[in-house]
Each structure stands twice: as structure tokens, then as C-alpha cells.
Amino acid sequence: MAKESKAQRVERIKKEKDGLDVLQDIYLYAVTGEAVHPEDIDRLKWYGLYTQNRNLQAEDDETLYFMLRVKLEGGQLTLPQLKIVSEISEKYARGTADFTTRQDLQFHYIRVVDLPEIFRLLDTVGLCTIFAAGDVPRNVVSCPINGIDHEEIADVRDIVDKLNEAFKGNRLFSNLPRKYKIGVNGCSKNCMHHEIQDVSFNAAKTDNGKVQFAVSVGGGLASNKRIANHIGYVAPSQVVPLAKAITKIYRDHGLREKRNKARLGHLIESWGLEKFVEVLQSSLTFRIKEPEDLQYTHSKFREHFGIHESKQKGKSYIGCSLNSGHIGVDGLNNLIKLFEKYEATALKCTVTQNIIILDAPTNKVKEFAKDLEEVHIYPNPSNFRARTQACTGIDFCKFAISETKGVAKKLVEHLENKFPEFGERITISVNGCPNSCAHPHIVDIGLMGTKVKKEGKPVSGFELLVGGFLEGDKSQFNQKIGIKFAVEDVNESIEELINEYNISNFSSFHDYIITKAKQ
Incomplete structure (x- = not known):
């Protein structure tokens, strides 16, 4: 018999048991301690679960750990929900928590035995993981300031x-x-x-x-x-x-x-x-009206950072930048303390891994913003920090070749230090593999995880992609320019690129980088 292709295997698995029906198996595995069947591992995605890389796992630790994705409908987390996800992060996820480009929240180090209690906790505040992954409709994304802008x-x-x-x-x-x-x-x-x-x-x-x-x-x-x-x-x-x-x-x-x-x-x-x-x-009972040309904002300006007056009387919203979506239990707890201090009730996350606090009191909003800055949540981010994204990376993702979150953090800090007066918004994406989870094809500088040779030996590194952006039918995807470098050379490589731009005759970084791609 011919070996099944990947597609044939997945289609067979879905026909034999609907992904939604794996929930009862999750509870059974949690109680019995029985090893999860390989085909159920695929179905666990329907409840937001992916097996994670063993990269940070102790050699003698045979536990099967998962990443768990929680759907934040409308991208929203209320104060009670923040408290619950903080509890889950601390008790069951070793302090991990990251916002995603689909307005979800992800944990790592999740054990099957803990899932019943995690699901119970999420349910107490109206959160769930159903259809957070798998061959299904994912979380519906939207603008985080709906109704207050x-x-x-x-x-x-x-x-x-x-x-x-x-x-x-x-x-x-x-x-x-x-x-x-x-x-x-x-x-x-x-x-x-x-x-x-x-x-x-x-x-x-x-x-x-x-x-x-x-x-x-x-x-x-x-x-x-x-x-x-x-x-x-x-x-x-x-x-x-x-x-x-x-x-x-x-x-x-x-x-x-x-x-x-x-x-x-x-x-x-x-x-x-x-x-x-x-x-x-x-198939419709109504007519779709004819299309026509539309104008859209360039993707590097699709943001809501800083303090803005809300439609809610006496309230303002604060758009803040994070480190490529990383928040962790400390960040969650800092937000909880500040929410309670300033009587805020909710935040929403964005499709660029950042957050917006929805209802800060206008008469205290500047103090609130200052306190956020103190805990490394940035209402007025630099032109490098504002639009830097990163995927999960090799620490937890089985597909990744290179580390990402730490690389992105160090790169932003390096560029802020080297170019403190840089006046142009630059979009950056750091990806551990070619799967585009952090959208490397639609930014100025995309780093795609790959193996490179350094001193004659293969090491983890990145291939440089440049010149991508979104603007309706004017959109362009990134282009390869034949440059690769090791992980430890990222900062200097991007610094050199910006130095070259600064001494060039180009009026925008995008024009410069596109010309470089054509050389």
C-alpha cells in the first residue's frame, strides 16, 4: 500500500473523528495519564493546542508540553480576564504569555493533566480555546478601538x-x-x-x-x-x-x-x-454590488499609539507597544496593578502584537502612560519599536530554525541606541522559519530563519527580505537580496543597512531598500 501523503493523513484523521470530539479525549488523557495518540495530537489543534519544541526542555524531562492559544474575541481582555490569564501563566505555563498577530494569547509549557483546570478557569471569565487553531475559521480580527474612535x-x-x-x-x-x-x-x-x-x-x-x-x-x-x-x-x-x-x-x-x-x-x-x-x-439571495477602486492607508501608518480622547465621556485610550507581543506573567501583573490603580477595565490587542488600553480616565491619563513606560509598556514607542514583530521562534516552535523574540528585543534596543534621532517609521519582522507567522513579507525588513555558514560551519541565522508593505492593490511583498547572516550578527547587519541609507540620496527608507533589492 502506498504511503499516505500529509494531506491524505490529515483528511483521513478529520473524517474518522471530528476535531471538536477530541475534547472528551483531553479529559480522559488528563485523568489516566495515558500517552496522547499521535492522531489526537493533530485534533488537539481544534482546542488551540500545538506540541512545542523541546529546545528549552531538560534532557531528563520526558513530559509532552504544548503551546495553548486562547481566543480573545474582538481582541479584548477585561480586568477579570487579565487576572485569570495571569493565574494560568504563573501556575501552569512557567510565566509565559504572548499576544499574537491574530489577536489571541499564547501560553507555553502546558501539560495535558492541567488542561481541565485551565479550561475551567478560562470558562469562568468567558474565554475559550475552541477553533483557536486547526482547519477551521480562526479568530475574527478587527480594529481594537471599535466604538471609541x-x-x-x-x-x-x-x-x-x-x-x-x-x-x-x-x-x-x-x-x-x-x-x-x-x-x-x-x-x-x-x-x-x-x-x-x-x-x-x-x-x-x-x-x-x-x-x-x-x-x-x-x-x-x-x-x-x-x-x-x-x-x-x-x-x-x-x-x-x-x-x-x-x-x-x-x-x-x-x-x-x-x-x-x-x-x-x-x-x-x-x-x-x-x-x-x-x-x-x-448561492446568495442578494446581489453583491460592483467593485470600485479604493484608497487605503499604507501599512506602516496603520497604528493607534499614544493617548487619544475616547467617545466615552471622561475616558481616553492609550495605544502601547510591546516586545513583539511578549507580555509574560510579570507584564500581566503590572497591567493588573495599573488597571486597579487607575480604574481601567479592559484592553484590546492588535494584529501587530501590541495593545490598547481602552478606558483610562482622561484626568489621569498622562500619569497612567508614564507608569506604563516604567514597566516597559511603551505608549510613545520609537520608530523601530513601534512596528517590530516576531514569531514564537526556536525556543518553543518545532518548525523554527532560529530564535526570534530575544533577537527582536535586542535589535530594537540596538537600533534605538545607535539611531536615537531616526525620524522615519521602519517595520521589522523576525521569523524563525519560512511559515510567515510574524508576517515577514509585508514589512521593510523581514528576517527569515535559515541555516547559514559561519567560519565553515552551519549555524542558525536569517535571510534578509526587504521592501514589503500593504496598501490595497498597491501592496508589495518582500524581495530577497541575497544577504544572509548568523543570529549573532543581526544587530550589526541591520545597523549597516540603515547607515547606508542615512548617507544615501534617497528620501525614504522604502525607496532605498527597493533599489537595493534590484541591484
Whole structure:
């Protein structure tokens, strides 16, 4: 008998037992201590669980540890929720906690035996891990300042809630060809990056002031590296039924024969956009209005840092930069103390691994911001710190070749020290492997984990990618320029790049780096 391909194995596993049904096995494994069946390990993703790298694990420790991803619907964490995730981090995750580019929170060192109690704790504050991973609709991303931003086009919180409710734990959508990502945007800055979502809805105003949503489909990175196609407009009430219709088409017709060709964008490429829209339209009871050219904010300016007056009377929001999403138990506890000190109640995380405190009292907001700075949460980040992202990296990810979070932290501090007056926003992404988890293809400087030779020996390092950004149909993906370096040479290599730019005649770093890529 021929050996199963990866795709055949995954499809068989999903048919034999729905990923949602592994929950009862999780409790059984936790009670009995029985080793998790290899095929159930795949299904555990449906509850946000991935086996983690043994890189930091003691040689005599045979425990099977997991990364656990918690969905933060709307990207939100309330004060009671902060207290619970801090407790989980301290008791069960060795103090780990990181925000992700999908507005989720991740823990490491999670043991199966602890999952029943972790799930119970999460449930007490309305959090869960269902569909945080796996071949399912993932967390719906959106602008973190929905409803409190004076410049927003529309408050889309209700639509985000309805979409999450429609898809979360829904068996109709528990076996998709691969992961599936939806975004909804009411923000004037397009901050949820619609260009790389499988399906997205961008609020826009008609000439008579009514809100409609621009629909885009088929975006993605890694094996599905393509900019989403704008296919037209729908009314707010049509967003959820349209999202369901697209998902059903993807479920029934997605390309399941190869895992690296199984995203919605691959189906659109296979069918052609015209056929896809035709099939979609035939399944609807309403018409999608004709598409038209749209203008979008450049991705390096899609941010909400600093202090801003909220729509809530007497309240302000504070946009803050973190170290590539890393928060840890100490950071969580610092936030809890400051929330209690200033009577704040909630934060939201962003798709760039940062956070926004939603309801700081305006009469104390400057003191609040100063206290945040004291605990290394930055309301006014440098041009290097503001948009630096990093994936999980070799410490915990089985796919990674290089370390990331620490590299990103040291790089930012190095550049801040070397170029304290640098006046231009630069976007940076540090990735441990080619899977694009920290979006290296859409930033000025993308570091992609790889093996390089140093002094004749293979060592962990990075390949340099440059010149990526998002701006609707003007978007560009990064380009390779043939430069690789070892992990320990990252700081000096990027410093040299910026020094070259500073003495050049170029008026922007992007223009300089694109020209360098063409040389």
C-alpha cells in the first residue's frame, strides 16, 4: 500500500473523528495519564493546542508540553480576564504569555493533566480555546478601538460578535481544507490588514452617508502569498450570510489534495476570480454590488499609539507597544496593578502584537502612560519599536530554525541606541522559519530563519527580505537580496543597512531598500 501523503493523513484523521470530539479525549488523557495518540495530537489543534519544541526542555524531562492559544474575541481582555490569564501563566505555563498577530494569547509549557483546570478557569471569565487553531475559521480580527474612535467609519463590534458566534464550535465548519481567516474593519486606517485575510469586510461610506462593506477574498501569506481580490460591496446585514456562503464554497470545493495548496486563495487561483464570484453569487439571495477602486492607508501608518480622547465621556485610550507581543506573567501583573490603580477595565490587542488600553480616565491619563513606560509598556514607542514583530521562534516552535523574540528585543534596543534621532517609521519582522507567522513579507525588513555558514560551519541565522508593505492593490511583498547572516550578527547587519541609507540620496527608507533589492 502506498504511503499516505500529509494531506491524505490529515483528511483521513478529520473524517474518522471530528476535531471538536477530541475534547472528551483531553479529559480522559488528563485523568489516566495515558500517552496522547499521535492522531489526537493533530485534533488537539481544534482546542488551540500545538506540541512545542523541546529546545528549552531538560534532557531528563520526558513530559509532552504544548503551546495553548486562547481566543480573545474582538481582541479584548477585561480586568477579570487579565487576572485569570495571569493565574494560568504563573501556575501552569512557567510565566509565559504572548499576544499574537491574530489577536489571541499564547501560553507555553502546558501539560495535558492541567488542561481541565485551565479550561475551567478560562470558562469562568468567558474565554475559550475552541477553533483557536486547526482547519477551521480562526479568530475574527478587527480594529481594537471599535466604538471609541472619533475617526472611525463604523462601529463593527456587533458584526464581529455575530461572526464569531456563527463560526465558533460550529460543526458545519469544523472540517475546512485548511485554516481560514476573516477580518472586519470599521477603522479609517484599515488596521486589520484586509489584504492578507481569506475574507475581509472594510467599512466604507456611500455618497449619501450610509455604511457598506467592501468585500475582499483570497489573501494570505506563506504558501498562499497573494493580495486579496476586492469583489464588491454588501450592506451591514449581509456580512454574516455572505461570510457563511464563502465558507461553504471553500469547505465544499477547497483543494484538499495538497496542504500547501489548500487555502481559499488557491481555490480562487484554480477557478479564476470570475468563476468564484459567479458561484458565490448563485448561492446568495442578494446581489453583491460592483467593485470600485479604493484608497487605503499604507501599512506602516496603520497604528493607534499614544493617548487619544475616547467617545466615552471622561475616558481616553492609550495605544502601547510591546516586545513583539511578549507580555509574560510579570507584564500581566503590572497591567493588573495599573488597571486597579487607575480604574481601567479592559484592553484590546492588535494584529501587530501590541495593545490598547481602552478606558483610562482622561484626568489621569498622562500619569497612567508614564507608569506604563516604567514597566516597559511603551505608549510613545520609537520608530523601530513601534512596528517590530516576531514569531514564537526556536525556543518553543518545532518548525523554527532560529530564535526570534530575544533577537527582536535586542535589535530594537540596538537600533534605538545607535539611531536615537531616526525620524522615519521602519517595520521589522523576525521569523524563525519560512511559515510567515510574524508576517515577514509585508514589512521593510523581514528576517527569515535559515541555516547559514559561519567560519565553515552551519549555524542558525536569517535571510534578509526587504521592501514589503500593504496598501490595497498597491501592496508589495518582500524581495530577497541575497544577504544572509548568523543570529549573532543581526544587530550589526541591520545597523549597516540603515547607515547606508542615512548617507544615501534617497528620501525614504522604502525607496532605498527597493533599489537595493534590484541591484
